[in-house]
Amino acid sequence: MLVVELIETQIPGLLVVRLDVHEDSRGWFKENWQRAKMTDLGLPDFGPVQNNMSFNTRRGATRGIHAEPWDKFVSVAAGRVFGAWVDMREGPSFGMTFHIEIEAAVAVFVPRGVGNSYQTLEDGTVYSYLVNDHWRPGFTYPALHLGDPTAAIPWPIPLEESEISAKDLGNPSLDDVVPMAPRRTLVVGAGGQLGRALCSTFPAAVPVDRDELDLTDAAAVEAWPWHEYDTVLNAAAYTAVDAAETPEGRRAAWAANASGPATLARLAGEHGFTLVHYSSDYVFDGTAAGPDGHTEDEALSPLGVYAQSKAAGDLAVGTAPRHYVLRTSWVVGDGANFVRTMQRLAADGVSPAVVDDQVGRLTFTDELVRATSHLLDGKAPYGIYNVTNGGEPTSWYDVARAVFRLAGRDESDVTPTSTAAYAKEYGQGKQLAPRPLHSVLDLAKLRATGFEPEDAMTALERYVRGETAQADSRP
Structure with missing residues (x-):
């Protein structure tokens, strides 16, 4: 028929x-x-x-x-x-x-x-x-x-x-007649640097943090009016990579990064909302990437506890009928991050040693939010998308040198070191998580939807100079 x-x-x-x-x-x-x-x-x-x-x-x-x-x-x-x-x-x-x-x-x-x-x-x-x-x-x-x-x-x-x-x-x-209002957007984890960026672009969205909606609290989840929402943006995550290796951190990481997304995926199926979840390059061990980086369909190979909990969250969200998993790397936004640390060190006259064997691309939160709006507004096919800024891959050492230059310091004040050497010198007595050395994500699938990522170094210069990107604001 x-x-x-x-x-x-x-x-x-x-x-x-x-x-x-x-x-x-x-x-x-x-x-x-x-x-x-x-x-x-x-x-x-x-x-x-x-x-x-x-x-x-x-x-x-x-x-x-x-x-x-x-x-x-x-x-x-x-x-x-x-x-x-x-x-x-x-x-x-x-x-x-x-x-x-x-x-x-x-x-x-x-x-x-x-x-x-x-x-x-x-x-x-x-x-x-x-x-x-x-x-x-x-x-x-x-x-x-x-x-x-x-x-x-x-x-x-x-x-x-x-x-x-x-x-x-x-x-x-x-x-x-009182007109029927549209179903709303919910931002979970609204207090983090990504959550704040999402709330800026989605001003009509309902922002919640854990003290308002604890996804580990069954009673709170049951009482929440999920039927009022057509989109849930899950920016909640446990991101303390090293602390996740401790007993307490392990429990917290799995609760936020795996159990929480699994709960949202179940609710998305029950209430019909679109679930947008933000993931990480850490779901890969950095060894199997193709010439343009890790693809969306590469087999998961997480190394540490944080990475494993994020990979579990990806799998859970994939069960939601309408879902987007946005895998990203090296996130920079309004809050504590690597770039802000390098700016502070540059201002304080410190000359740091920075690893040069971890390679990836920066992702600014405004770019991640722009990609979110693009996929939702364009009704792109549901699934997993790699989302980072564009341009040539860099190491953390390259990024640190660029920040020092933009801050008026000599780039040579930053010295290179390896991940192994850094761990040996600065990791004594600490529980350091393993890091993937190759974090470049292939952006071909995202580009195929009509989205062109902004060059990471262009965005970095604007960020360090305190300029803001022009972002579309959704109702």
Whole structure:
């Protein structure tokens, strides 16, 4: 069975689907919902969880107009209806209407917040609708009077001759309808340097930290209104690489980097939100990279506890139906980081020794956030994406020399050392985690989406000089 046609309407997201119906002397057969074929055609993969049937005894039964907070896929199992929809979402399309007759070969995808209604045109009509969330007691949503003069729906059977419930007769006019707000964005780990950058670009997002939402607290997780969000940006992480090697650090690293993402992945499946998770070059041991760096499909090979917990988090997030894992490296933002340390040493007259055998690319938080917006806005295929700044790979030693130069110090005041020598000289009595020597991430997959990373050294110069990048701000 094939979907014959997908038709966009004037209401954004409201789609008419013309189905292939096979008829013979016995009756007819159709594939009312076939996920693979319909999503290939362009229908949203909206994840229905419930199928409802409404039997209508007589012609003229009229129901609506209800704007429930979930998506619907409506059709008929018997008979015919006149379907009508009114956009009741916040925004410029509020009040826009559309109507069509639905028979066996027609179905309609109705996005969240669009008011749905129908009038039966035959006795014994069975109206069917798939929904992607469960009804919740006590939850209210916008409704509109069937005869509202502004909507002016041309009902085939006059409403005074129709059968309408008392509740629907009491629905308000469009002037009195409170528009449905869009589902929101949640930033988990909003207090970190990446979280702060995300909140700056997503100003309407809800920011939370662990004291507001502890993902290890089952009761707190259960009480949180996950159904209110369509996107969750998980910037929470335990990043103390060396401390993760201690008993207490090990527990904290696994809780934040593995258990937390696993909880979010489960919730994403239950509530239908898109989960964006930020990962690390540490999931690789630095030995198997190709000529352009580690690719997204390279086998995981984490070295230390921090790395292992991050790799576990990647695997967990991959189970969410709608997910992006953004693997990054050498993150620099508003907070304590390597570049700020080098600036301070340069200002204090210190001449540090810096490792020259760990190679990668810097990732500035504004670039990581820009890539996040690009993937979400462009509806890029879900999955794993490497995200760093661009340009030639450098060592930490190269970065330190550049910072010293930009700070007015002589580059030669920074001396090179190896990872092994640094650990021997400065790691006495400390539990140092193993580091991958090759952290370059291949950016071909990200570039294929139309995103061009800014050169890391250009971004470094702007950062050291205290200039800010121009970032798009999302509502």
